[in-house]
Amino acid sequence: MSVFDIFRKSPFAALNEMMKEVVECTDRVPTLYEAFLNSDKENIERIAKEISDHEYKTDMIKNEIRQSLPSSIFMPVARGDLLQIISSMDAIADKTEDLGVLMTFKTVKIPENVKAEISEFVKRVLIVVNLSKEVIEELETLKAASFAGPETKTVSDLLDKINETEHETDKFQYNLTKKVFNNEQELDCSSLVLWLKIIETTGGIANAAEKMANRIRLIISQ
Amino acid sequence: MDVTVILIILAATFGFYMAWNIGANDVANAMGTSVGARSITFKQAIIIAAVFEFSGAILVGNHVSLTIAKGIVNPYEYSSNAMVFAYGMLSTLFAAALWVNLATKLGMPVSTTHSIVGGVIGFGIVSHGFSSIEWTKLITIVASWVVSPISGGIISFIIFVFISKFILANEKPVVAAKKYAPFLAFMVSIVLVFSMLYKGLKNLHLNLSFSYALLIAIGVGIAFAIVIFIIVSKIPVDTTLPYKRRYPQVERVFAILQVITASYMAFSHGANDVANAVGPLMGAVYANALVNSQQVAMPLWVLSVGAVGIVVGLSMYGYKVILVVGRKITDMTPSRGFAAEFGAATTVLVCSKMGLPISTTHTLIGAVIGVGLARGIDALNTKVLKDVVLSWLLTIPIAAILAGGIFIALKGLFSL
Numbered sequence: 308m309s310v311f312d313i314f315r316k317s318p319f320a321a322l323n324e325m326m327k328e329v330v331e332c333t334d335r336v337p338t339l340y341e342a343f344l345n346s347d348k349e350n351i352e353r354i355a356k357e358i359s360d361h362e363y364k365t366d367m368i369k370n371e372i373r374q375s376l377p378s379s380i381f382m383p384v385a386r387g388d389l390l391q392i393i394s395s396m397d398a399i400a401d402k403t404e405d406l407g408v409l410m411t412f413k414t415v416k417i418p419e420n421v422k423a424e425i426s427e428f429v430k431r432v433l434i435v436v437n438l439s440k441e442v443i444e445e446l447e448t449l450k451a452a453s454f455a456g457p458e459t460k461t462v463s464d465l466l467d468k469i470n471e472t473e474h475e476t477d478k479f480q481y482n483l484t485k486k487v488f489n490n491e492q493e494l495d496c497s498s499l500v501l502w503l504k505i506i507e508t509t510g511g512i513a514n515a516a517e518k519m520a521n522r523i524r525l526i527i528s529q
Numbered sequence: 530m531d532v533t534v535i536l537i538i539l540a541a542t543f544g545f546y547m548a549w550n551i552g553a554n555d556v557a558n559a560m561g562t563s564v565g566a567r568s569i570t571f572k573q574a575i576i577i578a579a580v581f582e583f584s585g586a587i588l589v590g591n592h593v594s595l596t597i598a599k600g601i602v603n604p605y606e607y608s609s610n611a612m613v614f615a616y617g618m619l620s621t622l623f624a625a626a627l628w629v630n631l632a633t634k635l636g637m638p639v640s641t642t643h644s645i646v647g648g649v650i651g652f653g654i655v656s657h658g659f660s661s662i663e664w665t666k667l668i669t670i671v672a673s674w675v676v677s678p679i680s681g682g683i684i685s686f687i688i689f690v691f692i693s694k695f696i697l698a699n700e701k702p703v704v705a706a707k708k709y710a711p712f713l714a715f716m717v718s719i720v721l722v723f724s725m726l727y728k729g730l731k732n733l734h735l736n737l738s739f740s741y742a743l744l745i746a747i748g749v750g751i752a753f754a755i756v757i758f759i760i761v762s763k764i765p766v767d768t769t770l771p772y773k774r775r776y777p778q779v780e781r782v783f784a785i786l787q788v789i790t791a792s793y794m795a796f797s798h799g800a801n802d803v804a805n806a807v808g809p810l811m812g813a814v815y816a817n818a819l820v821n822s823q824q825v826a827m828p829l830w831v832l833s834v835g836a837v838g839i840v841v842g843l844s845m846y847g848y849k850v851i852l853v854v855g856r857k858i859t860d861m862t863p864s865r866g867f868a869a870e871f872g873a874a875t876t877v878l879v880c881s882k883m884g885l886p887i888s889t890t891h892t893l894i895g896a897v898i899g900v901g902l903a904r905g906i907d908a909l910n911t912k913v914l915k916d917v918v919l920s921w922l923l924t925i926p927i928a929a930i931l932a933g934g935i936f937i938a939l940k941g942l943f944s945l
Binding site for chain 1: 557558561562565638639640689693694697698699700702772773776777779780854857858859860861862890893894897898901903904905906907908909910911912913916917920
């Protein structure tokens with residue numbers, strides 16, 4: 308019997324690794340949109356495939372982490388919180404993959420009054436994702452500080468920013484949806500449905516990122 | 530050759546072997562957290578272990594050793610035939626050596642301490658029935674097995690909560706760490722030095738009074754505090770850095786402090802575990818004196834067999850185990866290691882002074898859990914607690930049966 312029997316492999320390092328893969332997915336969203344707005348089929352297919360590959364890697368890491376989290380493990384954070392973080396993180400990648408797939412279905416006309424607003428919307432969604440990546444990166448320092456002190460302030464400031472930006476993306480999402488609906492004369496039926504789905508999925512990326520970040524709030528409020 | 534000479538040679542050989550085994554396998558547990566936290570280099574760990582295991586064994590090792598030699602089985606019961614007692618102690622050594630090796634091969638949780646205690650019980654029951662066992666003492670010992678991991682856990686928890694609250698959660702953690710470091714060093718070195726001096730030097734015929742020992746301990750403590758103060762003052766403080774870059778500086782302060790707790794840990798371990806080798810050796814060689822008189826002091830040569838055995842085991846094989854254990858413990862940072870080692874070493878040392886044979890490994894496991902409960906450790910394997918309990922439940926009867934069996938065989942062989 309040895310002292311090291313008491314230690315288990317830390318899941319936190321893998322969390323960072325997984326988030327890196329997630330960001331690999333979401334970082335491709337702007338170019339994906341660009342290709343879609345230009346009806347550049349070839350590039351859409353290529354980027355969607357790349358996103359899907361990274362999403363697969365995310366899944367692999369997710370499974371590995373889950374496997375290393377038996378109920379007998381004791382951590383400074385609740386096991387449930389950690390599992391929830393992983394599944395929300397996974398949802399970010401999933402939604403991004405969905406977005407890529409949706410755009411490969413068909414090329415559609417872009418309503419003129421939507422064009423400008425859509426790039427602002429995408430920009431904000433990515434801000435939410437990147438901020439939540441920062442939060443995940445702060446976990447390492449948070450651990451070093453044993454989840455107390457000024458570091459928790461840094462993290463909760465980040466979380467506030469995430470909530471605020473996500474709220475903005477919601478407003479963009481409603482606005483865009485409204486505009487698409489009011490463009491029915493310009494859009495055929497299937498294009499309309501596709502646009503609605505695309506907007507919803509893009510918003511879903513930010514939603515998942517926010518959900519993940521908010522779990523960290525529970526961890527620092529313990 | 531005279532039977533007594535054979536007995537002494539056999540007992541000394543097996544006693545030395547047990548000590549070798551402790552040095553080869555168990556010292557790694559005491560040093561692993563320091564090496565794992567990268568506070569001390571591998572080489573430093575070997576030097577600290579050799580010096581402090583040795584001095585712990587020589588200076589404080591007598592208390593637990595005497596418990597094993599005359600505390601569990603009452604030697605007076607054997608006044609009609611001291612040789613029976615001597616062979617019993619020899620059987621205990623054989624049984625423990627056999628079981629520790631066998632269980633390790635089988636991958637079962639085993640503790641040298643529990644094997645020895647089980648062995649003594651076994652031969653006691655076989656030779657003189659249940660009445661020869663000092664039940665109240667035995668119950669105290671068994672209780673200490675449960676209490677020691679808990680005590681290690683509570684002390685470590687408190688220390689880590691203190692570190693977390695006053696240093697890690699401070700607006701300026703590096704400044705706070707540097708401020709408290711001399712105080713922490715003072716505290717640890719006082720306990721360490723005091724336990725070395727008070728009653729410890731009796732074995733070297735240099736008995737210091739309580740107040741005198743305390744005075745020297747305070748003096749040494751202050752000296753250590755000053756040394757630590759000078760060393761940590763060289764660590765730069767930059768309050769503009771992001772916290773991400775400041776915590777490694779905090780850990781640097783604790784890495785320096787952990788050199789002291791690593792020594793403390795090795796000292797306590799030597800003080801308690803040497804008894805597993807030399808307790809039965811003492812019982813076997815001094816059987817005649819033990820069965821007739823209550824006042825038998827621990828001879829220095831017996832303690833030396835154990836102390837030298839530990840160091841030889843460490844230098845022949847133990848260093849490899851330290852490296853393996855140290856590499857596997859990656860979640861330990863110096864601040865966590867400091868808290869865990871402080872809790873474990875204090876518990877082990879107090880038990881050693883009280884003559885209670887306990888498992889250092891179990892105490893350290895308790896201490897690490899204590900730090901974990903204070904949100905200090907990434908991931909703990911709570912299944913280990915099952916192994917801890919299993920090692921109590923398994924080792925005692927098996928070692929007892931083995932020792933009893935070996936005793937009967939020896940009895941037949943030497944027609945006692």
